[in-house]
Amino acid sequence: xxxxxxxxxxxxxxxxxxxxxxxxxxxxxxxxxxxxxxxxxxxxxxxxxxxxxxxxxxxxxxxxxxxxxxxxxxxxxxxxxxxxxxxxxxxxxxxxxxxxxxxxxxxxxxxxxxxxxxxxxxxxxxxxxxxxxxxxxxxxxxxxxxxxxxxxxxxxxxxxxxxxxxxxxxxxxxxxxxxxxxxxxxxxxxxxxxxxxxxxxxxxxxxxxxxxxxxxxxxxxxxxxxxxxxxxxxxxxxxxxxxxxxxxxxxxxxxxxxxxxxxxxxxxxxxxxxxxxxxxxxxxxxxxxxxxxxxxxxxxxxxxxxxxxxxxxxxxxxxxxxxxxxxxxxxxxxxxxxxxxxxxxxxxxxxxxxxxxxxxxxxxx
Numbered sequence: 001x002x003x004x005x006x007x008x009x010x011x012x013x014x015x016x017x018x019x020x021x022x023x024x025x026x027x028x029x030x031x032x033x034x035x036x037x038x039x040x041x042x043x044x045x046x047x048x049x050x051x052x053x054x055x056x057x058x059x060x061x062x063x064x065x066x067x068x069x070x071x072x073x074x075x076x077x078x079x080x081x082x083x084x085x086x087x088x089x090x091x092x093x094x095x096x097x098x099x100x101x102x103x104x105x106x107x108x109x110x111x112x113x114x115x116x117x118x119x120x121x122x123x124x125x126x127x128x129x130x131x132x133x134x135x136x137x138x139x140x141x142x143x144x145x146x147x148x149x150x151x152x153x154x155x156x157x158x159x160x161x162x163x164x165x166x167x168x169x170x171x172x173x174x175x176x177x178x179x180x181x182x183x184x185x186x187x188x189x190x191x192x193x194x195x196x197x198x199x200x201x202x203x204x205x206x207x208x209x210x211x212x213x214x215x216x217x218x219x220x221x222x223x224x225x226x227x228x229x230x231x232x233x234x235x236x237x238x239x240x241x242x243x244x245x246x247x248x249x250x251x252x253x254x255x256x257x258x259x260x261x262x263x264x265x266x267x268x269x270x271x272x273x274x275x276x277x278x279x280x281x282x283x284x285x286x287x288x289x290x291x292x293x294x295x296x297x298x299x300x301x302x303x304x305x306x307x308x309x310x311x312x313x314x315x316x317x318x319x320x321x322x323x324x325x326x327x328x329x330x331x332x333x334x335x336x337x338x339x340x341x342x343x344x345x346x347x348x349x350x351x352x353x354x355x356x357x358x359x360x361x362x363x364x365x
Contacts, residue, residue, distance in 0.1 A: 048108050053362040055102040059353055062095050066349045074140065076306060076349055077131035081138055091130040091143070092306040093351045096200075099123040100152070111167060114159045116177075120152035122185070124201045145191070150203040152185040157211060169227050171219030179211035187244060188291075195292050198307045199248060199282070199299045206244030213237050225266045233259040246298035247287025251280030251314055261325070273321040275339060281314035281347050306349055314347030319356070333362040 064071050071079075073092045080090040101121045108114040128143045157179030165172040185204020189197045199205070215235035219228025235257040243249040256278075261271040289298040302309035323337025339356035346352065 048110060050365045051106045051108075051362055052365070053102075053104040053106070053360055055100075055104070055358065055360045057100050057102075057359075058357045059098040060096075060355050061093075061098070061351050062354050063352050064092065064349060065344055065346045065352050068343075068345045071349070073129045074131070077129065077140070078138060080306075081131055081133045084133060086133055086135050089130055089132045089304055090306070091128050091304065092349075093126055094129050094142070095127040096351060097125045112161045116155075116157040116159060116179075118155045118157070120154070120185075121150070122152045122203050123147065123149040124203075126198075126201060145197065145201065148189050148197060148201045148203060150186050153181050153204040153209075154184045155179055155181040155211060157213060159213070170217060171228050173217040175213075175215055177211070177213035177215075179213070181207075181209040181211060181239070183207055183244070187246075190291075193293065195294065195296065195301075196246075196289055196299055198305070199250070200307060205241070205250050206246065206248070207242045207250070209239055209241045209250075211237065211239055223263050223266070227263065227266075229263055231259075231261040231263070231269075233257075233261070235259070243283075243285065246289060247285040248299050249283045249285075251282050253280070254278045267327040269325050271323050271325065271337070273319075273323065273337065273339075275319040275321055277315065277317040277319075279313075279315050282310045284310055307351070309348070312346075312348035312350050315350065315352070316343075316345045317341055317353070318343040319353075323358070331364040333360075335360045335362075 064073060064076055066076075073094050076092045077090050081088055099122070101123075103119045105117045105119075106114060107116075125147050126145045128145065130141050130143055131138050132141070157177050159175055159177040161173060161175050163172070163174040164170050183204055183206045185202070187199075187202045187204045187206030189202055191197055196202075213236065215233065218232045219230065220232070221229030223229045235255075237255040239253040241250045241252055254277075256276040257273060259271055259273045261269045263269040284297060284300055287298050288295055292298075300308055300310065302311065306312055319339040319341050321337045321339040323335065325333060325335040327333050336357075336359045339353075339358070341353055341355075344352045
């Protein structure tokens with residue numbers, strides 16, 4: 001049902017939230033912080049004041065790729081152990097589930113300037129398979145890692161509208177942002193042997209990182225309520241990363257996105273997004289983990305673990321993401337989406353995303 005008067009004005013402002021679009025990094029994989037940041041950027045809107053967005057996303061990972069091809073966990077193990085001596089071992093992940101709860105607080109100071117604070121909480125679970133080469137052949141043993149969970153790396157972004165055709169019923173908008181990611185998440189979780197768990201399992205990266213954001217909105221056609229019928233929202237998010245205190249650097253990352261929305265009614269619209277991820281390879285400067293009983297290089301064990309090897313990092317992925325947005329009231333918006341990969345090319349051998357789910361709720365105060 002169309003709104004009127006002041007309610008219509010607030011309704012339009014909340015639709016402006018949708019127009020900003022989605023960016024689509026745990027670090028060292030296709031998941032990560034920019035998804036949470038995007039939910040907060042959506043909450044900036046056009047009106048001064050406060051918007052709080054809560055987000056839950058769930059990523060399932062099983063497939064192992066070498067470049068664009070698929071290989072099984074046993075193939076990855078067999079290939080590694082083929083030329084190695086007896087009693088050598090090698091482990092690969094067979095299943096990983098990444099869950100992330102995010103709270104984004106967006107505060108617009110005036111018609112052109114806003115800040116977005118992102119606070120994530122992560123829960124990571126992983127199952128693995130270890131192969132052991134014996135004189136009789138290779139034996140395989142499943143393993144389950146202890147759950148890693150905790151506060152993730154928080155970020156603060158400043159956004160500025162550099163162009164918009166109108167404050168209300170915005171059809172054209174271009175915004176730029178700059179921000180910082182702080183190392184608030186723990187990056188030193190250890191296993192029962194005292195060694196660091198895999199970097200992609202850690203709650204944080206331990207590094208101070210920079211963020212650059214650009215996004216826009218283009219509205220087309222005329223809805224019965226006077227607003228745009230179609231909304232196109234391109235977005236770019238670049239994360240430049242530094243090295244942490246254990247000598248590890250997660251590769252820089254670019255998320256590029258295009259969201260197309262169709263407004264079925266004043267309160268409900270459907271969308272299809274294209275979400276791209278490019279991530280450079282991680283690197284290590286060889287710093288020894290002094291707390292490790294085996295005195296290994298931090299986060300590195302390339303001869304025994306597929307995912308503890310910087311050679312197996314860096315990725316180029318493309319997702320297609322259908323979704324919806326429902327304006328429950330002028331102050332509350334519910335949205336969700338499902339991401340399905342259509343292209344993945346890995347650096348080395350990696351476990352990649354099979355599917356990815358998002359749910360969000362935005363509240364304007």
